[in-house]
Amino acid sequence: MASNRGPVSYTLDETGRLTARRGGGGLVSGLSAIGPGTDAVWVCSALNDSDREAVRRTGGTLDPADTGGQHVRMLDVDAQMHAAAYNGIANSVLWFVHHMLYQTPMEPVFDTEFRRQWAAYEGYNRAFAEALAEEAAEGAAVLVQDYHLTLTPRMLRELRPDLRIGHFSHTPWAPPEYFRLLPDDIAAQVLGGILGADRAAFLTQRWADAFTDCCHAVLGPGIPSGTRIGVHGLGADVEFLRERAHRPDVAERMRTLRAQIGTAPDGRPRKTIVRVDRTELSKNIVRGLLAYEELLRSRPEWRERVVHVAFAYPSRQDLAVYREYTAEVQRVAAEINSRFGTPGWTPVELHVKDDFARSLAAYRLADVALVNPIRDGMNLVAKEVPVVSDEGCALVLSREAGAYEELGEDAVTVNPYDIVGTARALHEALSMGPGERAERTKRLAAQATALPPARWFLDQLAALEG
Numbered sequence: 437m438a439s440n441r442g443p444v445s446y447t448l449d450e451t452g453r454l455t456a457r458r459g460g461g462g463l464v465s466g467l468s469a470i471g472p473g474t475d476a477v478w479v480c481s482a483l484n485d486s487d488r489e490a491v492r493r494t495g496g497t498l499d500p501a502d503t504g505g506q507h508v509r510m511l512d513v514d515a516q517m518h519a520a521a522y523n524g525i526a527n528s529v530l531w532f533v534h535h536m537l538y539q540t541p542m543e544p545v546f547d548t549e550f551r552r553q554w555a556a557y558e559g560y561n562r563a564f565a566e567a568l569a570e571e572a573a574e575g576a577a578v579l580v581q582d583y584h585l586t587l588t589p590r591m592l593r594e595l596r597p598d599l600r601i602g603h604f605s606h607t608p609w610a611p612p613e614y615f616r617l618l619p620d621d622i623a624a625q626v627l628g629g630i631l632g633a634d635r636a637a638f639l640t641q642r643w644a645d646a647f648t649d650c651c652h653a654v655l656g657p658g659i660p661s662g663t664r665i666g667v668h669g670l671g672a673d674v675e676f677l678r679e680r681a682h683r684p685d686v687a688e689r690m691r692t693l694r695a696q697i698g699t700a701p702d703g704r705p706r707k708t709i710v711r712v713d714r715t716e717l718s719k720n721i722v723r724g725l726l727a728y729e730e731l732l733r734s735r736p737e738w739r740e741r742v743v744h745v746a747f748a749y750p751s752r753q754d755l756a757v758y759r760e761y762t763a764e765v766q767r768v769a770a771e772i773n774s775r776f777g778t779p780g781w782t783p784v785e786l787h788v789k790d791d792f793a794r795s796l797a798a799y800r801l802a803d804v805a806l807v808n809p810i811r812d813g814m815n816l817v818a819k820e821v822p823v824v825s826d827e828g829c830a831l832v833l834s835r836e837a838g839a840y841e842e843l844g845e846d847a848v849t850v851n852p853y854d855i856v857g858t859a860r861a862l863h864e865a866l867s868m869g870p871g872e873r874a875e876r877t878k879r880l881a882a883q884a885t886a887l888p889p890a891r892w893f894l895d896q897l898a899a900l901e902g
């Protein structure tokens with residue numbers, strides 16, 4: 437398997453010690469289920485100087501004690517090349533295209549700087565193709581992941597015609613009229629790169645159809661190379677989550693959270709609206725806060741009776757737009773607190789320090805989970821909450837999340853741009869009776885765990901072989 441982000445990333449402290457930490461995001465959650473005891477090799481990239489130091493010390497094959505037993509080969513791609521490929525092309529262009537994040541009167545601008553970065557992206561994809569060609573046994577199956585590595589399948593095919601190659605997209609796929617913002621030759625390279633695989637797979641039928649539509653629009657009718665298209669809707673890892681959510685560190689964080697949330701003037705515990713995201717433009721955190729503010733404005737009966745617990749963990753902070761977005765999230769949360777807060781009540785509890793145990797604690801005690809992305813490949817938070825919820829949790833879910841295809845029926849669904857509509861949905865979710873909430877949560881959990889990560893992976897392998 438190949439992906440930009442591996443299962444762990446390192447930090448180097450002053451004493452020269454390297455500490456491995458698991459990364460966030462759906463891709464790592466999916467692939468991490470392929471544990472020890474298999475002969476799978478995970479090829480990933482060094483993401484920072486500490487990772488590069490780990491590669492220098494180990495020769496690139498990471499210590500299994502750091503990776504939970506997985507065989508991981510970390511590539512030390514030239515730092516500048518990685519920055520241009522990852523920050524420049526992958527996160528500022530391809531991510532923006534698939535999540536439709538551009539403010540089109542001014543952006544995007546595909547100039548010579550873009551072409552320079554594109555050349556780096558090609559080099560980066562080639563480094564992966566070469567490493568995979570080295571690692572893969574005769575006739576092996578290779579699963580290449582995501583928008584960072586769209587060119588790798590075709591390059592690898594040229595180096596190693598014996599391999600069976602799959603590509604998997606963890607993002608949405610843009611519709612043709614948006615995808616064609618990309619220069620024609622680049623659009624053709626992206627599609628042609630993925631079509632170098634025997635099979636291209638997506639999280640939902642919607643994204644798979646959009647990919648096929650793009651192929652028709654850019655390359656002409658038909659999928660030219662006989663590449664098969666598949667759909668595998670990654671689900672939550674029920675066993676891992678339930679076990680992890682009942683460890684003492686989670687119980688301790690539940691106590692702290694309950695104390696922060698406090699009780700309403702009538703002595704009953706306050707209701708809790710929870711959200712957990714990377715601080716990511718597509719997650720729509722600011723509009724979520726504005727919808728909560730609208731709820732407090734239009735339904736004063738909720739004041740002092742509800743707390744919005746928002747965890748927004750740092751992501752892609754090398755990019756100025758992400759830093760600005762983080763600041764905006766903090767500014768809006770502070771504004772709501774100063775407008776509505778009272779001595780005994782903080783309306784928004786915003787926390788930005790990544791803490792998985794605390795996320796699980798919030799999942800367990802949430803009355804309402806808010807998942808309102810502008811666009812999202814799947815969104816695992818929507819699937820994780822119902823699995824670990826103690827007493828049932830109403831889910832407010834954007835119809836633009838991939839998870840909507842599976843969870844839409846039992847969620848309260850929203851148009852993510854509609855602040856007033858989202859405020860109404862929050863009110864409806866908060867008002868849902870305990871019986872209905874528990875029933876819906878049970879059905880959501882069943883849907884959410886239909887394809888757990890290990891099966892998600894094995895299904896792809898089987899389909900590639902078939």
Ligand code: G6P
Nearest residue numbers: 441460461462463582606607752
């Ligand atoms: C999404 C992408 C993944 C990515 C993750 C975290 O889930 O599909 O490829 O790894 O976000 O983003 P990051 O840039 O931190 O790897």
